[in-house]
Amino acid sequence: MSAPPGHPRFDAIAVVGVGLIGGSIAAAVRQRGLARRVIGVGRNLQRLEAARQAGILDEVAGDFGQVQSADLVVVCTPVDRIAEVVREAAQLGPQTLITDAGSVKACIIDALAGTLPAGVNFVGAHPMAGSEKTGWEHARADLFVRRLCVLTPGEAAPEDAVAATEQFWQSLGMRTQRMSPADHDRAVAASSHVPHVAAAALVSLIDESNAALVSTGFGDVTRIAAGDPGLWLAILQGNRAAVLAELDRLIDQLTAYRQALEADEAQTLLQMLEAARERRIGLER
């Protein structure tokens, strides 16, 4: 996959699902000259054509039947459609490398197990960048710079395909790290999926009697609750077991705070708050 300096590494990259993430990938690929052509693939040709006219894409296609060739396909659809789209992309023939940008990994690997033709490689990825905003209109070529991309190759993927996928995400400015799909899913259940549910649950405490007293702190805590409900439903369903386990841990913790406060166990409460503060500050390092 190495290319002489000044020459694009890829002939054509197809991005499926040109929203915030897919649009930002397309914009970064064009800005960095990583491919001769960036093809946007999606159901809504009108939206795709608008993204092309905005300079994010070179070509648009309604499905893979309209794509002549692509040496790399990046699947940026909602997580519940990724496995299906990967199978469609496999029609492009052997030597097609396929990666994705889904927030859950094991359910996709499981759904694909044994279904891809020989020579077609899928290397799952989770570029950890984004926002509560949606749509290619919010796309930014620098969205991924210095952010982490987790790769979850699974056991079937050959090393050269994994390395090429790693290089692709690195060429967008990302750091990469390999993890097993299960380890990834457990980690993001705690660091992302359950925090989203908690933010949504906290928002439901607000009504007309207290909305005026909502502070910037509350705004920060609950900002992610403005994310797309359909996307988040698919994420929670795709990572059900790990989300349930981390939700239980969160409910246990809140119950511990509740009991210590009700029993006026000041020392216990103080220790819990101090431990949380130290851990939170540690995350900034």
Added chain:
Amino acid sequence: MSAPPGHPRFDAIAVVGVGLIGGSIAAAVRQRGLARRVIGVGRNLQRLEAARQAGILDEVAGDFGQVQSADLVVVCTPVDRIAEVVREAAQLGPQTLITDAGSVKACIIDALAGTLPAGVNFVGAHPMAGSEKTGWEHARADLFVRRLCVLTPGEAAPEDAVAATEQFWQSLGMRTQRMSPADHDRAVAASSHVPHVAAAALVSLIDESNAALVSTGFGDVTRIAAGDPGLWLAILQGNRAAVLAELDRLIDQLTAYRQALEADEAQTLLQMLEAARERRIGLER
């Protein structure tokens, strides 16, 4: 309390507890020329003297015995010390107006009921501004501009004292709103105190196995968990009943998400996420 333009409205304002909030009040009073003298009162004279040298205070005092006079006292100590400090400030004699900046109100009003000498008026306030940072080094004269200050006068406070207190907070750039202490406490339990506990509980889900996957979203959700544990302990204890009630509501909500996810009730989950998103977006308006 009205003064001719160009003349300070107050002769002397004493600020007790010169941390982030008290320091910002002192800085704002000086910058806006609201008093001839700003006196910092506190236990740590070395810290106060440093604040004076930094230009935040005119004078420093270890206790009210060292304060000759003050027509307004603003108590900015941790909430569990406010009632005691208000009683000490009452030594300054009748015509002293006392307000505070505590995040809980009913427990202070209750502790003071019937204990203040005639002519000394306490009008509780909660200026809703701040940060997870502490210390006067982070003080900002514009911290309160366009923010809400809730006044919880209680029934004993005469209208002219309430109006004068309102004017003071407005003169720092704040909007003011009157509420009963109980209504205030219920509202901030939902909008501030329980979100703090939730942030602290979420942080405890993070360990070495998943710390690398912590995103900016998680950072936003949990930023407030870096706040001072001692201050927060006093707040939770001072607002115990309302915090317990809102914690129960949060745990109920999380349990509802848990059950809907476990039972794969997609439509229920989607409706919950959609309701949360709409409410969250509504808060931005």
